[in-house]
Amino acid sequence: MKDDRENLLQSATWDGAPVPEIGLAVVQQLLDRLHAADLQYCHWKSNEHLGAGMRGLTDLDVLVEPWRGDDLQRILAESGFRRFQATALTAYPAVEDYLAVDDATGTLVHLHLHHRLTLGQKHLKGYRLPWEAQALATRRFDPTHGAYVTAPEMELLLLLVRDALKRRIRTTVAAWIRVKGGNDDFEREFAWLVERAEADAVISLAARLIGPKTEAPLRRILADGARHSDRAAFAKVVRAALRPHRTYGAISAALFMKVREIFWILGGLSRRRFHWAIPLRRTSPRGGIVVAFLGSDGAGKSTMRADTMSWLGQKLDVVPIYFGSGDGPGSLLRLPLQIARRLVDRRAVSGTPSQRRSGLRGRLRAVALIPWALSLSLEKRAKLRRMIRARNRGLVVICDRYPQDQFQGFNDGCLLGRFASSSSRLAQALARWEARAYADARLYPPDVVIKLIASPEVALSRRPEMSAEEIENRIKVVRALRFPDETLVAEIDADQPLDEVVRSVRRVIWKVL
Numbered sequence: 001m002k003d004d005r006e007n008l009l010q011s012a013t014w015d016g017a018p019v020p021e022i023g024l025a026v027v028q029q030l031l032d033r034l035h036a037a038d039l040q041y042c043h044w045k046s047n048e049h050l051g052a053g054m055r056g057l058t059d060l061d062v063l064v065e066p067w068r069g070d071d072l073q074r075i076l077a078e079s080g081f082r083r084f085q086a087t088a089l090t091a092y093p094a095v096e097d098y099l100a101v102d103d104a105t106g107t108l109v110h111l112h113l114h115h116r117l118t119l120g121q122k123h124l125k126g127y128r129l130p131w132e133a134q135a136l137a138t139r140r141f142d143p144t145h146g147a148y149v150t151a152p153e154m155e156l157l158l159l160l161v162r163d164a165l166k167r168r169i170r171t172t173v174a175a176w177i178r179v180k181g182g183n184d185d186f187e188r189e190f191a192w193l194v195e196r197a198e199a200d201a202v203i204s205l206a207a208r209l210i211g212p213k214t215e216a217p218l219r220r221i222l223a224d225g226a227r228h229s230d231r232a233a234f235a236k237v238v239r240a241a242l243r244p245h246r247t248y249g250a251i252s253a254a255l256f257m258k259v260r261e262i263f264w265i266l267g268g269l270s271r272r273r274f275h276w277a278i279p280l281r282r283t284s285p286r287g288g289i290v291v292a293f294l295g296s297d298g299a300g301k302s303t304m305r306a307d308t309m310s311w312l313g314q315k316l317d318v319v320p321i322y323f324g325s326g327d328g329p330g331s332l333l334r335l336p337l338q339i340a341r342r343l344v345d346r347r348a349v350s351g352t353p354s355q356r357r358s359g360l361r362g363r364l365r366a367v368a369l370i371p372w373a374l375s376l377s378l379e380k381r382a383k384l385r386r387m388i389r390a391r392n393r394g395l396v397v398i399c400d401r402y403p404q405d406q407f408q409g410f411n412d413g414c415l416l417g418r419f420a421s422s423s424s425r426l427a428q429a430l431a432r433w434e435a436r437a438y439a440d441a442r443l444y445p446p447d448v449v450i451k452l453i454a455s456p457e458v459a460l461s462r463r464p465e466m467s468a469e470e471i472e473n474r475i476k477v478v479r480a481l482r483f484p485d486e487t488l489v490a491e492i493d494a495d496q497p498l499d500e501v502v503r504s505v506r507r508v509i510w511k512v513l
Helices: 002-014 025-036 047-054 069-078 132-137 152-166 169-178 184-194 199-209 212-224 228-241 250-274 301-313 335-350 353-357 360-392 417-421 425-443 456-462 468-480 498-512
Strands: 041-043 060-064 082-086 095-101 108-114 117-119 127-129 140-142 147-149 289-295 318-322 396-400 448-453 488-493
Touching: 025 069, 025 095, 025 108, 041 047, 041 132, 047 147, 047 184, 060 132, 095 498, 117 152, 132 152, 152 184, 152 199, 152 228, 199 212, 212 228, 289 301, 289 360, 289 498, 301 318, 301 396, 301 448, 301 498, 318 360, 360 396, 360 425, 417 425, 448 468, 448 498, 456 468, 488 498
Parallel strands: 041 147, 060 108, 289 396, 289 448, 318 396, 448 488
Antiparallel strands: 041 060, 082 095, 095 108, 117 127, 140 147
């Protein structure tokens, strides 16, 4: 088997065929180990865009031979792939999710590992077809990508069967509205496979695996370009023939599919807009984590938080939390105070010179400090509770800033700390009440702290409204902040080009995930 693969690669180069397309290193390592162990596998669907999967742009759907679970788990671990857990209403039988990160690029790779051919209706996949041995026995080595794939005849039949089992009333309605049936993905893959598959071989394979009644509609599909009416006729035959392979009864399938579809919609809403602290898609079986980005103003905290949300959020349940007091997401309680602060700033700037010299802005800010500090403390408590619940449920929490009580007055520390030594009991009580949120944050430290350290010159160029002294003080405090030994703390040079900073951040987070 190994010699055959090497001969194919060599002949592809000698005969003038395309030179093997190099994918991400982490994918190549996995394939090399599977080949070395002679473990049978094949990328069983959507081989038309296998190159995109090799580069981490789409998922990889790999079918593996049974009974070699120990070898498979070892190979996955050695190649850097880690298992992640789909929720009960998004998981499918005999399908596992593995993720890996390519070290050179920071790209996240998603491997759908299929132990059985589980397919069918969207959101349900309510059929298991016993064709795995046939798919693996007829697989072919693709020298362009250096991977085993299903034979085009088998893949074309599977594409048509998947299309048949997915068809619903809305499919017919869509066909009437759009004139052409199907979707762009199906049409593109169908055209690609028809060029590579032998029609008679596809018909013979369908007759053997499904039944002879498939021949007439299948011939029309292959000859006329998969018209909607022909696909509907094929679907009728396929559904009747494959009824014994259904996982659910008709009623339970309809109900379960609807529930799963609603759950899928909720997952999309959470990812794009609401970020609920509820597992809706995938979590880590090793537990949730909290990642906190710290840095002076201008160090790029918000940029890194947004990138990390986009990077992990495409596959995992991720919750963003902003612990700062600036223009990030805040509570409704603090909203009136934010408006009042803007009005104070505007009045202080637009007043007469004598008003500005009298310190009007300073006095107004002093009066507003207490309600501002107390509302911030209350807000931080609520966000800490949300953070803890999300982490406990297996989610990834991405924090922009983090409350601390090591330094008073700035860098997300207590604002009323000086009141603790006041002669006024009320002032002392207010200081103690405010400090509770910051003490709670110390009890629940992040799992990962990423300190983005920008030079004063770079930070000042990004935040020119601040003074050099302010910037330098904030950088010193960020460097000086200490966390428990179990917290992974990494300092990253934020002066580097953005893509270098992104890769460094992703490497650190992946160590803990």
